[in-house]
Amino acid sequence: MPRKKEPSLRNCIRELRAASAGMTQQDLADEVGVTRQTIVALEGGNYTPSLTLALRVAKVFGRPTEDIFELDESP
Amino acid sequence: MTAMEKVAWTELVICVVTMVVVSAMVPWLGHGAAGGFGLLGLIVGGSLFLRSRGKGVVVDERDRAIEMQSLRTGVVTAWMTLFVALIAATMWSAHIQAPGVSTQFLNWLIWVQFVICYAVKGLVAVVLYRRQNAA
Numbered sequence: 001m002p003r004k005k006e007p008s009l010r011n012c013i014r015e016l017r018a019a020s021a022g023m024t025q026q027d028l029a030d031e032v033g034v035t036r037q038t039i040v041a042l043e044g045g046n047y048t049p050s051l052t053l054a055l056r057v058a059k060v061f062g063r064p065t066e067d068i069f070e071l072d073e074s075p
Numbered sequence: 076m077t078a079m080e081k082v083a084w085t086e087l088v089i090c091v092v093t094m095v096v097v098s099a100m101v102p103w104l105g106h107g108a109a110g111g112f113g114l115l116g117l118i119v120g121g122s123l124f125l126r127s128r129g130k131g132v133v134v135d136e137r138d139r140a141i142e143m144q145s146l147r148t149g150v151v152t153a154w155m156t157l158f159v160a161l162i163a164a165t166m167w168s169a170h171i172q173a174p175g176v177s178t179q180f181l182n183w184l185i186w187v188q189f190v191i192c193y194a195v196k197g198l199v200a201v202v203l204y205r206r207q208n209a210a
Contacts, residue, residue, distance in 0.1 A: 034135040037077050041137065041207040050136050 010072045014043045016061045032056040045072075078124040079138035080204045083145070085121035087197030089114065090190050106179050112186040118193060141203045149196030153188045160184055 017023045025039040032053060041047035042057075049057070049069075058065040093114040100108035127133050161184075164176045 029132065030130075033132055034137065035077050035132050037080075037208060038135050038137045044207075044209065046207040046209065047137055053136060 007071055007073045008045065009048050010045060010070045011042065011068055013039070013057060013068065016063070016068065017043075020061070028057075028060065031060045077138060077204070078133045079142060080201070081124040082121040083141075083197045083200035083204065085124070085197075086118055086193050087201055089117050090194035090197060094190055094194075106182075109182055109186055112189070115189060115193070137207070141200050141207075144203065145196045145199035148199045149192045149194075152195045153192035156191055157184070157188050 013028075017025070017028055025043070026036045029036045029039045033056070034053065038047065042049060054065050054069055058068055061068065093112060096114060097108050097111035100111050104110075125133055164180060164184075168176050
């Protein structure tokens with residue numbers, strides 16, 4: 001029986017960061033308390049963040065979490 | 076490259092070097108070549124990468140998740156190979172009607188499990204970092 005693929009999270013962090021004048025990946029990483037590489041993985045959609053990190057990111061951009069993260073259930 | 080990624084590379088490289096050195100010494104030293112496994116002690120040196128520099132984050136939730144997943148895979152692989160090796164050794168001893176398994180064989184087996192555990196842990200961590208860092 002084939003295993004169902006785990007749904008992942010899409011996000012618009014890169015766009016929001018670009019809209020926030022001059023915010024670098026390192027700035028965001030320092031704000032939310034992770035390494036810059038984790039922000040790279042997040043923006044690339046290669047890492048699903050914990051709820052705590054998702055809430056921290058949402059707080060930095062002053063947006064609701066569901067505006068930033070969206071469930072990707074495409075097969 | 077994050078500090079934990081450097082630690083994973085350190086573990087992997089030290090395990091590979093140790094296996095090469097031990098394999099190369101076997102023809103000359105025989106069972107004494109097992110002393111080469113002492114090189115595994117260098118794995119502790121990987122913790123030097125975890126020194127905090129300034130106010131930057133050194134280890135975060137992604138590093139911890141990868142560490143847990145790679146450790147779990149390494150330990151499970153080592154346990155499974157240990158079980159299989161012990162079953163094979165016991166069956167072989169019974170087949171040749173030997174009184175028991177030699178302690179030298181067990182010594183080698185334990186060291187090899189140790190190498191397998193850290194090599195698999197390092198390899199899984201490196202692969203996960205590579206996969207996640209790919210933009």
